[in-house]
Amino acid sequence: MALLDLRWHLRGWRSQSRWAGTRAAIADWLAQAPEGHNDLLLFGASAGWMMDDAFLARFRRIDAIDFESASAPLFKFNHRRVIARHRIEVRFHDAEALSRLEEFLSMRPQALVLFDNLLGQYTLTCPNVAQAEATLSGLPARLAGRPWGSVHDAISGPGRALALAQEPAAMALHAGQPWPEESLLDAVGASGQWRDHLTRTVLPVSAQSRLLPWQLAPGYWHWLQAGWVRG
């Protein structure tokens, strides 16, 4: 597919201090991943701007799937120390993730599966809303029997520009609990039009998850949902 998204990489590079809280919250969630896997299937690796080295260090081989062409060299550069220290074999695949999911699952049958902030973008690549919703809600069935996790955009939109120390805390979303819609919006001083990324059926209702605030740009917020399904 060979897309190039320099704007995203520039933002990732420049935003490291503003994203520190979200990175730490993601690292905390990654630390809860199912254990005992030497292999990782990492969908939406990008350059790993939000990825934690301690999590990568668990694996001997990582197959990263991303159709953006600068992802492979930048990921290998950003995480070069942990890759070298732990002699991790990293292979990148330039592919559309969801149409080729079964191919990757059968290629690495023992791998832990992680969708790393990819699924919330699916409505951008699949403009047919009904089809996007059906594909996203059909994922748990396609992954049945495999341990997997996803961190993905749930909602996004404008709000107050907040310093790192003022950012709201992550919130737990217990199995079957209704979404704390108002609390999420209030916590970031939401205003204007917000977007729903249609990801609320990605994780099974029985899954415990966390809602993580991410100030993508000053005064522009995403609430991410992160959860593991233990297979």
Ligand SMILES: C[S@@+](CC[C@H](N)C(=O)[O-])C[C@H]1O[C@@H](n2cnc3c(N)ncnc32)[C@H](O)[C@@H]1O
């Ligand atoms: C928000 S970025 C991921 C951030 C990344 N996990 C990080 O730590 O920097 C989303 C990535 O998913 C990729 N992506 C989005 N939809 C995809 C799809 N359907 N198939 C393959 N890659 C996709 C994009 O190219 C982009 O690199």
